[in-house]
Amino acid sequence: MVRTPSFDKNGMKKGAWSPEEDNKLRAYIHRYGHWNWRELPKYAGLSRCGKSCRLRWMNYLRPNVKRGKYTKAEDDLIMELHEKLGNKWSAIAAKLPGRTDNEIKNHWHTHLKKRIKENQSTFELKQKAIQISQSLANLELQSHESPRSEINHVTDEFGSKDVNDEIYQQILESSPLSSQELSSSDFSSSMTPDYALLSDKNWVGEDSMSSSESFEESVRNFWIEPAFEDFSYQQNEFSSNLAEGESMFPCFLDHGDDSIEWFHQILEELPGK
DNA sequence: AAGATTCCCAACCGCATTTCG
DNA sequence: ACGAAATGCGGTTGGGAATCT
Secondary structure: OOOOOEEOOOOOEEOOOOHHHHHHHHHHHHHHOOOOOOOHHHHHOOOOOHHHHHHHHHHHHOOOOOOOOOOHHHHHHHHHHHHHHOOOHHHHHHOOOOOOHHHHHHHHHHHHHHHHHHHHHHHHHHHHHHHHHHHHHHHHHHOOOOHHHHHHHHHHHHOOHHHHHHHHHHHHHHOOOOOOOOOHHHHHHHHHHHHHHHHOOOOOOOOOOOOOOOHHHHHHHHHHOOOOOOHHHHHHHHHOOOOOOOOOOHHHHHHHHHHHHHHHHHHHHOOOO
16 A cells, blocks of 8 residues: 655655654654754654655654544545535535645545435436426427427437437327326326435435536536436436336326426425525 | 456645745 | 746656556
8 A cells, every 4th residue: 555665866754654764753843843844854864755754753753643444524624625625625624624635636526426426426317317307298288299300300300210209109108199198186196106216215315416507507417417328328327127018107197288388396305405 | 366446545746826135 | 127947837657556357
């Protein structure tokens, strides 16, 4: 985990610090302080450059440097501060007593960034599901006139021809034109499966909804975002969770003209609202 | 058991900013 | 005001440990 010690062209030692070196540096600074990092190693009896000594002291030897596992409170604070400040590690470290900027940076890259990414992709996937549902709802309204061309118009934006055909079939099968219309009292029950997807435990809530973008903002944004190019993949992944023969958007397909209200209802009920 | 891969973190490097003469 | 040196910061890397195949 540590670099093999070596010497640079000036004869300065590089790489991992030995306990003896640590002791020399610690003892010197305790006695004289760090008045000049460049000169310090010479007087402390170290074959290190000043920069290396400074780093070793600041990140490891300095008193009160806290090591070991991060608490949830610390993680939350780092994520919150990172959202506000970006990669200003020293500014973030200033708010976490005992933690160094280097350590926080490492922790971010190895743990927290990953967590945010995961949460974000879940969030985006679900946003896109809503987007498609909305588009299909609009189609439903228009399909009384020229269903096939309109469906192609929207689905072409989202995915391959195969996907279009599949969606087209689903719409045809589920359309009020070809199937029974449900009464409005059936609305909530048929909505549940989709909404469950939106509000399950993986939903970006609590610590996972950590980006500075509020949910409302996200929703606003996706209406003006260009069509997503990776939809076919996401749709496959998304729909693979569905039982065979189950539509991805049964509620929309079942409710025709009620779809817009349904969509607004979802927005009202979403976590973070 | 052993080789390959991934994870993790201490330390390095280069650049920006601050300080000093 | 200016240039050089010192310091600080953030991105990147090296390599041991842990995990996987």
